[in-house]
Amino acid sequence: MKKYSVIIGAIIGISAMSIHAKTYVLTDTQNNIEVGSWKTEGQNYTIEQQVLHGGKQEGSKVITITSPNGLTIALSPTRGMGLLHAEGNGVHLGWKSPVTELVNPAYINLDSRNGLGWLDGFNEMVVRCGYEWTGHPTTIDGQIYSLHGKAQNTPASYVVVEIDEKPPFAIHVKGLIKESTFKKTDLRTMTQLTYIPGETSFKLHDVLTNHADYGHDYQIIYHSNFSQPILEEGAKFLAPVSEVSPFNDYAKKGLKDWTTYLGSTKDFDEMVFNLKPLSDQNGNTIAALVNKDNNKGVAIEFNTKQLPVLTLWKNTDTLKQGYVTGIEPGTSYAYPVNIERAQKRVKQIEAGQSVSFDLTYSLLSDRSQVQKVENTIKQIQGSTTVKQVETPIAKE
Template sequence: MSERRSFVLIDASHDVWVEDFTLDGADLGPPALGGCGVTKRRLRGGRRDGVDLIRVDNGALAFQIVPTRGMGLWKAACGGDRAGWDSPTRDGPVHPAFVQPHDLGGIGWLEGFDELMVRCGLMNNGAPYREGDAAYPLHGRIGNIPAWYVAVHVDLEPPYAITVEGRVSESFLFGGGVELATTYTTTPGSNAVTVRDEFANVKDQAVEMQVLYHWNFGPPHLEEGSRFVAPLKTVVPRNPRAVAGLAAYDAYGPPEPGFVEQVYFCDLHAEGGRTAAMLRNRGGDKAVVLRYGVDGLPCFSLWKNTGGLRDGYVTGLEPGVNFPNPRPFEKARGRVTSLPVGGRHVTETTLEIVAGRDAVARVEAEIARIQAQGEPVVHPGPCEPFAAEG
């Protein structure tokens, strides 16, 4: 391993907590790190009061991680183009203390929803449902559990990787039993950040888990005429509302106040076990791209929510181990992951922010090459095993 400098910012097991942290890459020695930096601060005021925020700048790409909200990715920007969206929460990132998941019939999770990427899970990650006396809210708990460990690592030899490591535990008596160990890694001057997650069973019996990555994008990548591009095997509308937009499932309209969300469940082709999904703007000179392995994330959901700009004009590109149906439906179809004692499930996703027509065209050509394995099958309505029929 290359020479590395490490800085522990949070370690609840050893009563370590650093409120303010500034790391200037120029002080580390290698010239390649001169334009880079990492900061940590605690936010004050409104519902963000008490939220810790870590900002990483690699000289080209800057992104912000929220340890207080399950190590979610709040915002990112590269070359003047932001990646993310404008949530109606307005004063986020919202502290979990102000989020009541069971409110509003089980959709209270939405009260804190404003990230570029939030993990959904780990006991469940789909629509709310009841099982006996237990009520399971929308998208689960992991996004509202603070990290108990956070550290920053900087490699002092090529490629000079900058890594933020975090650990979040969703484990309690008679339920839960998984710990998330995540790393966000980038390199100086890169337009990309890689998120590697390892989910470990921390109990003495097998445990089950689900996870879905809710990547959310608004302008400038989302606008009237934007397109969703991915090497699709199968496309299935989730419900009759999605059927209504099926003819243009991969295209986007302008902001439309009162728009009702549409969701499409997809199976993607892969090459060497990896695939890519892209959202590009109308002019084809701006795009965001997700690259990931289909072994760890075999399912993909496309969420279209093109409401008014102040209502949440946003689309979600969502790889997951399952589709966001109620957990009993997913379990019956083998899409709930079982971790044996000592077992682990690993996922890795890279976000790229792409600018320039040539660069966007290269990604489109790459996806077209993967798509050449077969044309997509677009189903006219909800169907098994993707969604409940009728």
């Protein structure tokens, strides 16, 4: 396999931001650049790309950002720029799936198991579920709309690491995910992870562009998954919401305790709740998972103008099955696309138009950080009571 030498300091005219940045192109299909194993180091960070081998992970790539006093963050260009895990101050963000390999999408058939093939690779901390469609699988006119769409199983066409040369010396990892099918769709998403070394939070700024000459549907769910040490018996979910409803009949029985978690529980399977998030006057809001002792947590800031709904996935089954909860800001709930469309949650993106999605993930590792997030949530919640709707808003 031909290895291209790393292009150091090349100025790529992608955005104004890169003018004062060191730029490393790791993948560029248009210019046939594929760097493979790669590493760069700064004063307080290391960024490394590794190519995995063996089994179904043959050829899968991982980019790891390591900041000794901040976070270690891993993401995978091969799996749609999905975030694998993050870690800092002794707190791990992510979870343990029975799927232990970073499966190369070449080995995945999304349509298998009647549209559940996505489950053969699912083990990430943050999965972009979209953008052509998302949600539970369904078959319409013979076409399987497979679980959570194709983006996560699409290898990035263009990957660049940019390191700002002026304070705060932010690191940007951009990756382009193309959902391009002749006659059908040409949705291209330039994902971006931004991390400032030493900090304990990171940002996503994804720009979805409809490259086609016709408008197109889109859906997106940021499927953000966390487990131990934050998730435990007595852990809490916090978010300002106006309404909660069970996803299905099984979740009804968990409605009264929807904000608290069980420990790993045999036969629990999963309960899903549909939430209507509240936000400040700018649409900004925040959701968090906090441990029992209120000294560990993770918070996700997002904007309800971009991501108007929020799904809470409580999968507190046994450790081996995947003890995990998902906090999932999105344009849609997890119902199949036909239900989401009927209920008017499927968005439209006009020809040539772009829409952005911004999320900030913060690792909380002491009581004061947790308290601060709780305060913000209380402030946004204000005096609004949370309406508990007993009946699922849709039936699959």
